[in-house]
Each structure stands twice: as C-alpha cells, then as structure tokens.
Amino acid sequence: LSDSRDLEFLLACTGIENIDEAITLLEQNNWDLVAAINGVIPQENGILQSEYGSETIPGPAFNPASHPTPVSTSSSSSSSSAFRPVMPSRQIVERQPRMLDFRVEYRDRNVDVVLEDSCTVGEIKQILENELQIPVSKMLLKGWKTGDVEDSTVLKSLHLPKNNSLYVLTPDLPPPSSSSHAGALQESLNQNFMLIITHREVQREYNLNFSGSSTIQEVKRNVYDLTSIPVRHQLWEGWPTSATDDSMCLAESGLSYPCHRLTVGRRSSPAQIREQSEEQSTDVHMVSDSDGDDFEDATEFGVDDGEVFGMASSALRKSPMMPENAENEGDALLQFTAEFSSRYGDCHPVFFIGSLEAAFQEAFYVKARDRKLLAIYLHHDESVLTNVFCSQMLCAESIVSYLSQNFITWAWDLTKDSNRARFLTMCNRHFGSVVAQTIRTQKTDQFPLFLIIMGKRSSNEVLNVIQGNTTVDELMMRLMAAMEIFTAQQQEDIKDEDEREARENVKREQDEAYRLSLEADRAKREAHEREMAEQFRLEQIRKEQEEEREAIRLSLEQALPPEPKEENAEPVSKLRIRTPSGEFLERRFLASSKLQIVFDFVASKGFPWDEYKLLSTFPRRDVTQLDPNKSLLEVKLFPQETLFLEAKE
Numbered sequence: 001l002s003d004s005r006d007l008e009f010l011l012a013c014t015g016i017e018n019i020d021e022a023i024t025l026l027e028q029n030n031w032d033l034v035a036a037i038n039g040v041i042p043q044e045n046g047i048l049q050s051e052y053g054s055e056t057i058p059g060p061a062f063n064p065a066s067h068p069t070p071v072s073t074s075s076s077s078s079s080s081s082a083f084r085p086v087m088p089s090r091q092i093v094e095r096q097p098r099m100l101d102f103r104v105e106y107r108d109r110n111v112d113v114v115l116e117d118s119c120t121v122g123e124i125k126q127i128l129e130n131e132l133q134i135p136v137s138k139m140l141l142k143g144w145k146t147g148d149v150e151d152s153t154v155l156k157s158l159h160l161p162k163n164n165s166l167y168v169l170t171p172d173l174p175p176p177s178s179s180s181h182a183g184a185l186q187e188s189l190n191q192n193f194m195l196i197i198t199h200r201e202v203q204r205e206y207n208l209n210f211s212g213s214s215t216i217q218e219v220k221r222n223v224y225d226l227t228s229i230p231v232r233h234q235l236w237e238g239w240p241t242s243a244t245d246d247s248m249c250l251a252e253s254g255l256s257y258p259c260h261r262l263t264v265g266r267r268s269s270p271a272q273i274r275e276q277s278e279e280q281s282t283d284v285h286m287v288s289d290s291d292g293d294d295f296e297d298a299t300e301f302g303v304d305d306g307e308v309f310g311m312a313s314s315a316l317r318k319s320p321m322m323p324e325n326a327e328n329e330g331d332a333l334l335q336f337t338a339e340f341s342s343r344y345g346d347c348h349p350v351f352f353i354g355s356l357e358a359a360f361q362e363a364f365y366v367k368a369r370d371r372k373l374l375a376i377y378l379h380h381d382e383s384v385l386t387n388v389f390c391s392q393m394l395c396a397e398s399i400v401s402y403l404s405q406n407f408i409t410w411a412w413d414l415t416k417d418s419n420r421a422r423f424l425t426m427c428n429r430h431f432g433s434v435v436a437q438t439i440r441t442q443k444t445d446q447f448p449l450f451l452i453i454m455g456k457r458s459s460n461e462v463l464n465v466i467q468g469n470t471t472v473d474e475l476m477m478r479l480m481a482a483m484e485i486f487t488a489q490q491q492e493d494i495k496d497e498d499e500r501e502a503r504e505n506v507k508r509e510q511d512e513a514y515r516l517s518l519e520a521d522r523a524k525r526e527a528h529e530r531e532m533a534e535q536f537r538l539e540q541i542r543k544e545q546e547e548e549r550e551a552i553r554l555s556l557e558q559a560l561p562p563e564p565k566e567e568n569a570e571p572v573s574k575l576r577i578r579t580p581s582g583e584f585l586e587r588r589f590l591a592s593s594k595l596q597i598v599f600d601f602v603a604s605k606g607f608p609w610d611e612y613k614l615l616s617t618f619p620r621r622d623v624t625q626l627d628p629n630k631s632l633l634e635v636k637l638f639p640q641e642t643l644f645l646e647a648k649e
Contacts, residue, residue: 006033014040020433025159028145030232039159100160104141106132106168115155122151128168140169140213143247147218165247169213188212188251194258195219199227200265206417209325212251216243219250225424225440226417229266238262321379322413326422329355336379336411340390348395349377349409356410356426363408364455368493373454373463373486375403375479377411378423378439380447385468389448393472402476406483414447435462442467450475452482454489549608557604561597563588571639573632577602577614578644591638596628598637602645612645 007022014037016022029035102113102124111131113124125136142148143166146158171190189212197206206226210219216239220231238261240254321339326332333353340348352359356376363374377394380386393399403409414420428436431453442449450466463482466475564572571591575598578584585605589597599609614623616637623643626635637643 006031009033010036013037016040020437024433027231028159031230035161036159039161098156099162100155100164101162102164102166104128104166104168106134106170117154117156117160119155120151121149121153121155124166125151132168134168134170134173138170138172140171141166142169142213142215142249143167144215145217145247147215147221167249171213188257189249191251191257193250193255193260195255196259196261197223198261198263200263204417207325208418208421210250213249215247215249216253217246220246222421222425223264225421225436227264228440229264233267235265235267236262237264320413320415321381322416322419324416325418332413332419333411336413340411343387344390344395347397347400348390349375349400349403349407351377352408352410356430359408359410360430360455360460363453364460368490368497371455371490371493373407373452373482374460375407375409376451376453377409378447378449378451379411379413379415380444381413381415383444383447383468385445386448389468389470393470393475396472399472399475399479402479407479430460431462438465452479454482454486456489549606552608553604553606556600560601560604561590561593564590571633573638574640575632575637576640576642578642579605579607580612580645580647589632591633592631594628595623595626595630595632595635595637598632599624599628607645611648613648614643615646616641616643 006026007019010016010022010026010033011019014022016025025036025039026033029039098117100115100117102115104111104113104124106128109132111128113127115123115127121141122136125139125141128134128139128141129136136151143164144158145160149158169186169189171186191212193210193212195206195208195210197208198204199206206223208219208222217231220234223229223234224231243253243255319339321336322332323335330353333351337351337353340351352362354362359374363372379390412419412423414423424436424440427439435451439449446467446469448468450464451462452464452466454461454463463485464478466478470478564570566572566588568590573589573591573593574586575589576584576586585602587601589601599614602612602614603609609624612624615621616623623635623637632638
C-alpha cells in the first residue's frame with residue numbers, strides 16, 4: 001500500500017504519465033520518494049510560479065512529511081484509492097534548467113564536470129578527452145546507476161541526482177608502468193567473474209558471468225530479472241566489506257576470482273511476514289485451482305493427466321534445447337533446431353539461425369514487398385504444456401505452412417536461468433520494459449509463448465503474445481489476425497516506398513540528363529580548344545616560315561652586287577620583270593653577270609625561284625630551267641628583255 005501511494009504521489013507531483021517510467025525512477029532511487037522527485041524537479045532553488053501571473057516566488061523544497069496523506073475511511077472494498085497529494089492550490093512547479101555535478105575518477109586523477117541535464121553523455125566524454133588527453137573512442141564511462149548508456153543519451157532521461165560519481169576505464173590503452181596497482185586493476189576489469197547466487201526462499205542457484213567492469217548495481221538488476229525481487233527488497237549475504245557502493249565495479253569490490261558465492265533473499269518486515277504466511281495458506285487453494293485448469297486444458301487436446309506428466313518428465317530427461325550461458329546465438333539455435341527435430345519430428349517451423357538482430361534485418365529491413373512478420377517462440381521444458389503445444393500445434397502442417405509463407409520464426413529456450421536473463425535483456429533493449437515485464441511475470445505453466453512482432457519505421461511493435469494453453473484453430477486465427485494488421489501496414493509502406501522510388505527515379509533521370517549535358521558541353525569545349533590550338537600551331541608555323549623567307553630575302557638582297565650605271569664601260573643588260581600582280585620590277589645587270597644573280601634578285605623581292613618560274617615571251621621559254629651559271633649574254637638576255645613571273649603548280 002505504501003509503494004502504491006508513493007507511485008501515485010510521484011505521478012501527481014512530476015506530471016509523469018507513463019507508470020512504467022515512474023516505477024523505474026523509484027527503483028533507481030531505491031523507492032526513496034524525495035530522491036525520486038528531486039531527480040525530476042530541481043529543488044535547490046525552490047522556485048514556484050503562480051498560475052495567475054509570471055511572478056516567481058521562492059518556496060521550500062518538497063518534503064512528504066510536510067504534506068500528510070489523507071486516508072479513505074470508507075470500508076467498501078470496491079472503492080478506488082482516495083489518495084490525493086496535497087499541493088498548493090494556486091502554485092505550480094516551474095521546470096528550470098538543472099545543473100548536474102560529476103566527479104570523474106581516472107587512475108590517480110579526479111576531474112569535476114558541471115553540465116545542464118539537457119546535455120548528453122557524449123559531451124561529458126568530449127570534456128574528459130580535453131582534460132585527460134584520452135580519445136573518446138578509447139574511453140569507457142562507468143558508474144551509471146542504470147548500467148551502460150549510449151553517448152547520445154540525454155542526462156535528463158537518466159533521472160540523476162545533483163551530485164554523481166563516475167569513473168573512466170581504458171581497456172585498450174596500456175597501464176602506466178609506474179603504477180603496478182593500476183595495472184592490476186586494469187587486468188581485473190578485463191576478467192570475467194562467475195557469481196554463484198543462491199536464492200534463499202526457493203533454494204535455487206544461478207550461475208552468472210559478469211565482466212570486471214560491471215557494477216554491483218548491474219548484478220542486482222540482473223538478479224531482479226531472475227527472481228522478481230526488486231533491488232530495494234533484496235537482502236544480500238557474501239559481499240566483501242569493501243563493496244560499500246552499488247556503483248562500484250566488480251574488479252574493485254574485492255570479489256574472489258574466478259568464482260564468488262552470494263546469497264540473496266527478500267527483505268520483509270514482521271507485519272509483512274504475517275501477511276505472507278496468511279497469503280501462502282490462501283495461495284495453496286489458488287495454485288491447486290490453477291493446476292486443475294491447466295490439466296483441463298490438457299484434456300482438450302486428448303491427453304490425460306498422466307500423459308502430461310509423463311511427457312514433462314521425459315522432456316526433463318532429454319538433453320537441453322540450448323546450452324547454458326549460450327554465447328553465440330547462431331550455435332545455440334543450431335542445437336535448438338536439432339533437438340527440436342529429434343523430439344517432435346522434422347515437420348516443424350523453419351527456425352531462423354542467427355542472432356535476434358539478424359532476424360530483425362531479415363524480416364523488417366528489406367523492401368516493403370519482401371517484409372514479413374517476426375514470430376518469436378519461447379520454449380520452457382519445465383512447463384506441462386510444452387510437449388502438447390509443440391507436438392500438436394506448432395508441428396501441425398497448416399501452422400508450419402502458414403508460418404513458412406508469412407513469418408520469420410526465431411526461437412529461444414528459457415529453461416536455464418542464464419538464458420532467460422539474456423533474453424530478458426534483449427527483450428528490454430528491443431521491445432521496451434513493458435514487454436520484458438510481461439514475459440518476466442509469466443508463470444512456468446503459461447509457457448511456451450509465441451510473440452508476434454511487426455517492424456515499424458522507428459520501433460518494433462509486439463502485436464500479440466500467445467500462451468501455450470491454446471488450440472490449433474485459435475492459434476491460426478490469431479496468426480491470421482496479426483497478418484491482417486501487418487498487410488494493411490505493408491500496403492501503406494509499399495505505397496510510400498513506390499512514391500519514394502518514383503521521386504528518386506525522376507531525380508536520377510534529371511541527374512543523368514544533367515551529366516550528359518555537362519559531358520556534351522565539355523566535349524564541345526574540348527573540340528573548340530583543340531581547333532584553337534591547331535590554328536595557333538599553324539599560325540606559328542606560318543609565321544616561322546615567313547620569318548625564314550624574310551631572312552632569306554634579306555640575305556639575298558644584301559648579297560646582290562650593286563646595280564651598274566647606264567653609262568658603264570662594260571656591256572649592261574636591262575631587264576623588266578612583270579609580277580603576277582601586274583607590277584614590274586626593273587634592274588640593270590652586267591651582261592657578264594650570271595643568271596643566278598637574276599634569280600637572287602627576283603627572290604629578294606619575295607618570289608623565290610623554287611616557287612615561281614621566270615618566263616620569256618618571244619620565244620616563250622622557262623628561264624629557270626637554264627643553267628644559272630651562264631651569263632646573261634650567253635642566255636640571250638642582252639641588251640634588254642621583258643620577263644614575267646608565274647607561280648609553279
């Protein structure tokens with residue numbers, strides 16, 4: 001009753017709507033109501049705000065002792081709780097940014113970090129990276145009361161107190177050679193401890209493996225998963241005297257390596273002991289009735305009580321469905337499939353071989369048309385319904401065919417405590433605490449269970465939890481009902497996916513057209529550049545040729561003998577040469593001059609004799625074909641002659 005009142009008071013004071021979140025918050029604070037409220041609402045400033053104005057007035061920190069709880073005086077058992085928290089009628093709590101203090105230990109150093117609760121764990125690591133010169137990728141930040149957290153986790157979601165103590169582990173970095181103690185601690189952090197935990201009330205032992213970096217709080221939470229004893233009600237024996245803080249890691253707690261024995265029981269007050277004794281006497285009849293119901297269910301399948309007990313006993317004598325402390329899920333599923341076939345025959349669902357994450361990938365993270373529902377079969381050898389369910393329902397041809405066509409079927413054996421704890425951890429991570437709590441509270445005789453999972457965009461939704469006391473027709477109807485819900489969702493996903501692919505196709509076509517346009521423009525530009533380069537090359541060649549011609553012309557012009565005068569003692573020949581443009585070149589030469597001098601004169605005027613030929617009119621002859629070493633007199637170009645130039649073909 002006290003826990004119920006604490007829960008209602010916490011919901012009313014903090015405005016939390018999710019009951020599971022409120023229970024988790026109370027468990028993290030060992031059901032200390034004041035600490036839980038202060039973890040959500042910062043009280044160090046005591047700020048209250050009037051609902052009739054924006055003026056803030058200081059108020060005292062919350063204390064449940066100052067607000068008495070009214071108790072209903074009604075004797076009616078059907079009336080609801082009359083509990084109501086007494087809150088100021090005209091004041092509401094104003095949420096303000098909250099500062100959190102962290103003292104972080106690393107080897108022989110302490111670093112103080114102060115951050116708002118809106119920051120993330122990764123921001124703490126970035127500050128520590130600057131202070132300790134340790135890369136974030138090599139850093140493990142331990143000491144969280146909720147176990148290991150992700151870097152993206154917001155501090156506010158952890159519901160931390162104002163002052164916190166953390167420590168940094170660096171298993172990938174070598175310890176300093178100067179500190180042998182630190183080296184030994186680092187080695188212990190990398191070791192695995194086997195904790196043999198005895199549950200006092202039921203006299204059962206649990207063999208659990210934990211790494212040295214795990215905290216005492218994590219051990220207690222795992223024990224809660226196995227025994228359903230909340231951390232605040234756990235009474236322990238066997239912890240070393242040095243294990244004074246639940247945030248301490250096992251390597252520092254002084255546990256015996258490699259094995260250490262512990263005993264856990266439920267802490268109860270004298271009044272609770274009396275109530276439990278009375279309840280136990282009543283529970284005897286309740287259990288008897290429940291067992292009778294189970295046997296009645298078994299007779300519906302055509303099996304009498306003796307056969308049910310016989311099958312349960314024979315199952316216990318067989319080898320286990322899964323090895324205890326199964327590390328590799330794929331190997332465990334191989335053994336499960338082989339053992340299942342040996343017990344119930346080869347006509348059974350095709351169990352997916354691999355991890356639960358791999359089953360998610362196969363079922364959900366493919367194209368919408370190829371997606372399937374995920375069916376998780378939870379086996380328990382100690383249940384009287386297991387053999388009936390497996391042999392007569394799970395192995396029915398209609399069920400096997402329907403599962404093969406529409407489901408990915410994954411299985412796990414919860415008979416061993418270590419495997420049960422491991423699945424509950426996976427369940428809490430993938431489906432949330434509500435589903436994990438539902439499975440945790442299932443009685444042994446309610447197994448086996450069939451979980452129908454549908455993948456959504458951002459989460460995985462449990463559509464149905466089917467217990468073992470069912471029939472083939474009911475099982476098929478519930479599978480078909482889940483399939484109808486999945487089909488409707490799948491059609492929406494296919495439509496969205498088709499629209500998205502159409503948009504992506506249009507974008508790809510636009511990108512391809514743009515790419516081709518760029519390539520065409522680039523090809524044109526390169527062709528133009530090549531053409532310009534060729535023109536430039538030809539222009540350079542032409543200029544070089546012109547410069548070479550000019551040089552030859554100048555050299556020939558300078559080498560010509562001076563033109564003789566008209567009144568000269570020696571005979572003079574006067575030549576008149578007509579160019580292709582119609583102009584005339586006139587010059588006097590000595591009659592004794594060689595014909596080559598005439599050729600050089602014509603070339604010096606820009607008409608080289610290898611490109612032009614010099615012709616005479618009467619008789620028409622090609623003078624360039626004559627011997628250039630003969631004199632003008634010998635070739636009959638005396639005393640005067642008219643010649644004309646003609647370009648050679």
